[in-house]
Amino acid sequence: MSKLTRRKSMEYIKKDYVRTRTMPANWYLSSYNYKFNITHMQPLREKLKQKKIVGLQCSSCNRVFFPPRIVCGKCMVKPDRWVDLRETGRVATYTVAYIKDPETGEVQEKPIVCAQLDGSDTSYPTQLNPDIAFKDTYVGMPIKVHWAENPEGGLMDIEYYDAVEDNSKDIELRKD
Numbered sequence: 001m002s003k004l005t006r007r008k009s010m011e012y013i014k015k016d017y018v019r020t021r022t023m024p025a026n027w028y029l030s031s032y033n034y035k036f037n038i039t040h041m042q043p044l045r046e047k048l049k050q051k052k053i054v055g056l057q058c059s060s061c062n063r064v065f066f067p068p069r070i071v072c073g074k075c076m077v078k079p080d081r082w083v084d085l086r087e088t089g090r091v092a093t094y095t096v097a098y099i100k101d102p103e104t105g106e107v108q109e110k111p112i113v114c115a116q117l118d119g120s121d122t123s124y125p126t127q128l129n130p131d132i133a134f135k136d137t138y139v140g141m142p143i144k145v146h147w148a149e150n151p152e153g154g155l156m157d158i159e160y161y162d163a164v165e166d167n168s169k170d171i172e173l174r175k176d
């Protein structure tokens with residue numbers, strides 16, 4: 001099917017519906033409970049208990065998702081290949097959060113980062129070691145998983161990420 005015909009077939013055709021009956025009603029959105037299906041994460045959860053990380057790979061485009069996704073948004077197929085990932089990665093992007101201490105009222109500046117593990121094509125929002133200041137955070141910063149003491153098989157087993165020494169040469173100053 002060409003691009004043109006596909007677009008045509010997807011075009012929305014507006015129909016004139018005959019209004020038959022109306023009745024007053026309310027829709028309380030705030031009282032909804034959302035069910036989040038995590039059964040596709042089961043192999044990852046088992047690995048996390050052993051302090052190991054796996055990502056889910058799409059066998060159509062070979063992209064690796066961490067955290068695992070139910071469907072590959074590009075290929076519209078279920079990723080079904082589990083691949084081992086390293087504990088190391090990089091900061092893909094970051095932002096700052098101003099968090100008020102509930103006791104002292106003091107506002108703290110904390111970096112919130114998107115971490116991309118080595119071997120994965122996606123990143124996810126997480127936290128750095130609380131000792132790392134926002135001003136010391138940067139895109140491409142090498143990081144390493146800091147495990148929780150007793151992993152329970154959830155993403156929270158990765159308590160936060162520690163910074164590791166950056167040995168990349170591209171930021172060295174030129175000595176002319």
Ligand SMILES: [Zn+2]
Binds near residue numbers: 058063073074075
């Ligand atoms: Zn894909």
